[in-house]
Amino acid sequence: MSKVISAHAVSVDGYITCRGPGAGRGLGHGTMLFDWYFDGDTPSQVFDGFRLSAPSARVFDALAGRVGAVVAGRNTYEDSDHFGGGSPHPTARLFVLSHRPAAEITERQALVTSGIEDAVAAAREAAGDKDVGLMGGGVVTEALKAGLVDEMVLHQVPVLLGGGRPFFQALPGHVRLRLVDAVPAPGVTHLHYKVER
Known part of the structure; x- marks a missing residue:
C-alpha cells in the first residue's frame, strides 16, 4: 500500500511560508525558505529548473520520485495561484x-x-503504487489527527521568520516521531521522521 508523506520547507521557528502569503503574493515576502531549491549545481531529475546541492538533490529527488498524487489545502492552492491549473x-x-x-x-x-x-x-487510488504527498499545514494537521500520516520530512532552513503561516495547527494530543535520517546540506537540514502509532 502507498504511504502518506509530508515534506515541507520549514523555518526553525516553525513557519512554512514567509510573511504575507496569499493569492498573487505566493508564499510570502522573501524566498529564504526555498533558496536551497536553486542555490546548488546539481539539477533535479524530477523538477525542471531546480538546481540543488548534491546532498539536497539526493534527498529531494528520492522523495519527489515516490509521489504519485498530492493533497493540498485550499490556502496552499490559493497562495500558489492554483498551481497554474496543474499540480505542484x-x-x-x-x-x-x-x-x-x-x-x-x-x-x-x-x-x-x-x-x-x-x-x-x-489520492491513494490515483497514486497507484506510489505515495501520496501532503501540502499545507492544515492538511497535514488534519491527516495527523486522522492517523493517516506515515512519514514526515522537515527541510529545516536555518532562519527565524517570526511570522508567516505556521506548519502545525492545534493537535488533540501529542504525535510521536522517530528520526530515521538527518542530512545536513548547504542552507538546509533534511530531517526524515516516521510517525509512530
Whole structure:
C-alpha cells in the first residue's frame, strides 16, 4: 500500500511560508525558505529548473520520485495561484481539500469537500503504487489527527521568520516521531521522521 508523506520547507521557528502569503503574493515576502531549491549545481531529475546541492538533490529527488498524487489545502492552492491549473508536482495529480466550491478547478485537478479521509483515499487510488504527498499545514494537521500520516520530512532552513503561516495547527494530543535520517546540506537540514502509532 502507498504511504502518506509530508515534506515541507520549514523555518526553525516553525513557519512554512514567509510573511504575507496569499493569492498573487505566493508564499510570502522573501524566498529564504526555498533558496536551497536553486542555490546548488546539481539539477533535479524530477523538477525542471531546480538546481540543488548534491546532498539536497539526493534527498529531494528520492522523495519527489515516490509521489504519485498530492493533497493540498485550499490556502496552499490559493497562495500558489492554483498551481497554474496543474499540480505542484510535474507528474502527480492534485486533490484540493476545501469546504468551499472552487470554480477554477481544472481537469488535472480534483476538489474534495468531504474531508481528509476522502481526499487521501482518492489520492491513494490515483497514486497507484506510489505515495501520496501532503501540502499545507492544515492538511497535514488534519491527516495527523486522522492517523493517516506515515512519514514526515522537515527541510529545516536555518532562519527565524517570526511570522508567516505556521506548519502545525492545534493537535488533540501529542504525535510521536522517530528520526530515521538527518542530512545536513548547504542552507538546509533534511530531517526524515516516521510517525509512530
